[in-house]
Amino acid sequence: MKKVCTWHYIISFLFVFNLNLLSAQSKSDSLLIKKEITPLTLRFGIDLFQPAISQFDKTIKGFEIVGDLRIKEDIYISTEIGTLERTQQSELINFTTSGSYIKLGADLNMYKNWTGMNNQVYLGIRLANSLYNHNINNYFLYRTEQLYGEEIVESEYSTGKISDLNAQWIEFIVGMKVQVLKNTYMGFSLRLNRLLSNNTPKNFGILFIPGFNRVTDENIFGSSFNYTITYSIPFRFKKYK
Numbered sequence: 001m002k003k004v005c006t007w008h009y010i011i012s013f014l015f016v017f018n019l020n021l022l023s024a025q026s027k028s029d030s031l032l033i034k035k036e037i038t039p040l041t042l043r044f045g046i047d048l049f050q051p052a053i054s055q056f057d058k059t060i061k062g063f064e065i066v067g068d069l070r071i072k073e074d075i076y077i078s079t080e081i082g083t084l085e086r087t088q089q090s091e092l093i094n095f096t097t098s099g100s101y102i103k104l105g106a107d108l109n110m111y112k113n114w115t116g117m118n119n120q121v122y123l124g125i126r127l128a129n130s131l132y133n134h135n136i137n138n139y140f141l142y143r144t145e146q147l148y149g150e151e152i153v154e155s156e157y158s159t160g161k162i163s164d165l166n167a168q169w170i171e172f173i174v175g176m177k178v179q180v181l182k183n184t185y186m187g188f189s190l191r192l193n194r195l196l197s198n199n200t201p202k203n204f205g206i207l208f209i210p211g212f213n214r215v216t217d218e219n220i221f222g223s224s225f226n227y228t229i230t231y232s233i234p235f236r237f238k239k240y241k
Contacts, residue, residue, distance in 0.1 A: 040070060040234070040235055041118055041232055041235075042068075042232070042233045042234075043067060043069075043070075043185065043230045043233070044065070044066065044067040045065075045185075045228050045229050046063070046065055047063075047066060047080075047226040048228065049227045050062035059087040061084070061086075062082060062084040062085070062086075064080055064082030064083075064226065066080050067079055067230075068230075073109075074110075075109075076106060076107040076120075077106055078105055078107050079102070079104045080102070080126070080226070081100075081101070082210070082211060083098075083099070083100045084098070084101070084211065085097070085098040086098075086210075087137070093139040094136075094137040095139075096134070096135045097134055097208045097209075097210060098132060098133055098135070099132020099165070099209075100131055101129065101130035101131075101132075102129055103126040103128040103211065105126035106125060107123070107173070108123050109121070110122060111176075118179065118185075119176075121175075122173075122174070122175055122177075124189070125171065125172060126173065127171075128168065128169050128171060128212070129166065129168050130166060130167045130210050130212060131165070131166050132166070133161060133162060133165060134161070134165065134204065135161045135162075136161070136162070162201050165199060166198075166199060167206075167212060167215075168195075168196045170196060171191045171194075171224075172191070173189050173190070173191050173192075175189030175190065176189075183233070184229070184231055184232070187230065188225070188226065188227045188228070189226055190223070191223060191225065191226075194220060195220040205217060
């Protein structure tokens with residue numbers, strides 16, 4: 001009887017010991033898996049500002065796609081691709097600018113998220129390029145002459161298309177993105193633009209660049225703004241050493 005009780009205690013002890021060992025091994029494996037798997041987040045969406053303003057101002061038609069990829073905890077590769085058409089009256093010239101642009105750069109998130117969150121308060125930088133055309137709808141060339149002490153003003157009407165224009169600039173950005181629904185984010189950004197290069201035709205000064213906005217010969221700086229809605233797709237991959 002004593003031998004049976006003794007074996008009973010020994011078997012029970014071994015059973016409990018094995019359970020604890022398996023539990024410890026399971027926790028160790030779980031920690032190892034977490035170290036091996038690196039999370040990434042792909043987020044894409046649209047700029048809401050341009051479609052909204054085009055409903056009130058018929059001289060503007062634009063659309064912009066935005067996206068970013070988180071490659072480290074606080075670092076994102078970001079891009080914006082858009083098209084824009086705008087008709088303007090400047091002094092004596094009425095013209096329409098149309099073209100497309102692409103911006104590529106990176107963002108640094110300054111906000112410390114809780115576990116599972118992906119909100120951003122960020123600083124960013126972009127290199128941008130725009131390909132566009134100008135169509136001169138009408139302009140008046142004034143010539144003055146003196147005749148019997150009176151001034152006579154003559155005007156001439158002309159139209160024409162100026163094609164194959166391009167410009168490059170750099171953008172410095174401050175912005176934020178906040179989760180409003182599961183995997184859905186609202187955000188906005190303010191941008192300071194510095195023009196790097198711009199091919200200017202001989203007979204017409206460039207006054208507007210899609211993606212950059214207004215430009216003059218005396219000022220190479222500009223500003224822009226966007227208001228976005230984006231959707232996030234988290235995914236994982238195993239990182240082998």
